[in-house]
Amino acid sequence: MRSPAELTQAFRQTGLKVTPQRQLLFGLLHGNTSHPSADVLFALASEAMPGISLRTVYQTLNDLAAMGELQSIDFGTGSARFDPNVTDHQHAVCNECDAVHDVRVSRAPKMSGLEGFDIHDAHIVYRGICADCAS
Amino acid sequence: MRSPAELTQAFRQTGLKVTPQRQLLFGLLHGNTSHPSADVLFALASEAMPGISLRTVYQTLNDLAAMGELQSIDFGTGSARFDPNVTDHQHAVCNECDAVHDVRVSRAPKMSGLEGFDIHDAHIVYRGICADCAS
DNA sequence: CTGCTAATTAGCAATTGATGCGAATTGCGT
DNA sequence: ACGCAATTCGCATCAATTGCTAATTAGCAG
Ligand SMILES: [Mn+2]
Ligand SMILES: [Mn+2]
Ligand SMILES: [Zn+2]
Ligand SMILES: [Zn+2]
Numbered sequence: 385m386r387s388p389a390e391l392t393q394a395f396r397q398t399g400l401k402v403t404p405q406r407q408l409l410f411g412l413l414h415g416n417t418s419h420p421s422a423d424v425l426f427a428l429a430s431e432a433m434p435g436i437s438l439r440t441v442y443q444t445l446n447d448l449a450a451m452g453e454l455q456s457i458d459f460g461t462g463s464a465r466f467d468p469n470v471t472d473h474q475h476a477v478c479n480e481c482d483a484v485h486d487v488r489v490s491r492a493p494k495m496s497g498l499e500g501f502d503i504h505d506a507h508i509v510y511r512g513i514c515a516d517c518a519s
Numbered sequence: 520m521r522s523p524a525e526l527t528q529a530f531r532q533t534g535l536k537v538t539p540q541r542q543l544l545f546g547l548l549h550g551n552t553s554h555p556s557a558d559v560l561f562a563l564a565s566e567a568m569p570g571i572s573l574r575t576v577y578q579t580l581n582d583l584a585a586m587g588e589l590q591s592i593d594f595g596t597g598s599a600r601f602d603p604n605v606t607d608h609q610h611a612v613c614n615e616c617d618a619v620h621d622v623r624v625s626r627a628p629k630m631s632g633l634e635g636f637d638i639h640d641a642h643i644v645y646r647g648i649c650a651d652c653a654s
Numbered sequence: 655c656t657g658c659t660a661a662t663t664a665g666c667a668a669t670t671g672a673t674g675c676g677a678a679t680t681g682c683g684t
Numbered sequence: 685a686c687g688c689a690a691t692t693c694g695c696a697t698c699a700a701t702t703g704c705t706a707a708t709t710a711g712c713a714g
Contacts, residue, residue, distance in 0.1 A: 401660090667704080
């Protein structure tokens with residue numbers, strides 16, 4: 385995801401308005417590696433801007449995802465997780481606390497056994513217990 | 520997943536009853552490689568046994584999953600998919616029709632960049648367009 | 655600066671997949 | 685055949701997310 389300043393330009397150029405709510409979310413998401421859910425972002429946003437609507441959070445997240453600025457990922461943890469890191473990487477998910485960590489993998493593994501399946505991308509999810517929960 | 524006959528024994532030994540509804544689902548699931556959703560199984564079951572409840576389908580699927588006879592997998596396609604194949608394998612999911620295919624992968628890829636994360640397992644999901652949808 | 659207008663906000667209803675609950679039913683060991 | 689615990693199944697409920705829309709507002713033109 386680009387910086388709040390760059391996003392401001394990009395939004396205006398697309399005919400989208402840059403509201404205080406959106407600016408707040410730009411800031412909360414930029415460089416965020418915690419893979420937050422909409423709920424978590426709503427809680428964070430509410431601290432800085434009491435009264436902001438969960439609906440607006442969803443709206444802005446969807447807008448950013450549609451623009452390719454972030455990815456929405458479903459790890460089966462109950463709610464979608466949002467990742468401003470759109471570079472190629474993989475994830476490790478804790479079975480206990482649902483924390484999501486970025487993982488660098490050497491290369492994409494090969495697939496065999498399917499004829500005629502046109503692969504667009506491969507996603508690897510490592511599941512286990514994170515360092516925090518291990519104690 | 521074991522055969523309906525073996526499951527019948529296993530259920531009785533655990534104190535669980537073998538009802539016609541469960542027998543039907545044993546049969547629908549055994550050797551099934553289509554990774555059906557609860558909805559799909561309910562539709563199939565309803566043909567053979569009109570009046571069967573979706574609730575019962577969920578119940579039995581959860582029982583089987585708890586016994587390790589099948590796995591419930593969330594591919595983010597809207598509903599959980601059930602897989603009676605509990606051997607180590609991976610999946611390819613079609614972006615267009617949500618079909619799920621089994622894939623054999625040489626071996627699990629290595630992970631790096633995380634200290635203290637105890638990996639239990641790794642799941643790979645290939646996404647793209649299946650042979651049927653390519654036409 | 656002022657006004658216009660299309661985009662946005664935010665509250666609430668609706669949707670979807672799945673589970674909780676409980677009265678009526680039924681498998682199955684004795 | 686009996687008895688009782690397990691099961692069924694309809695309905696209410698839940699959680700995450702989206703649809704809808706009246707009121708508000710950003711941003712541009714004059
Ligand atoms: Mn990430
Ligand atoms: Mn499978
Ligand atoms: Zn953890
Ligand atoms: Zn397809």
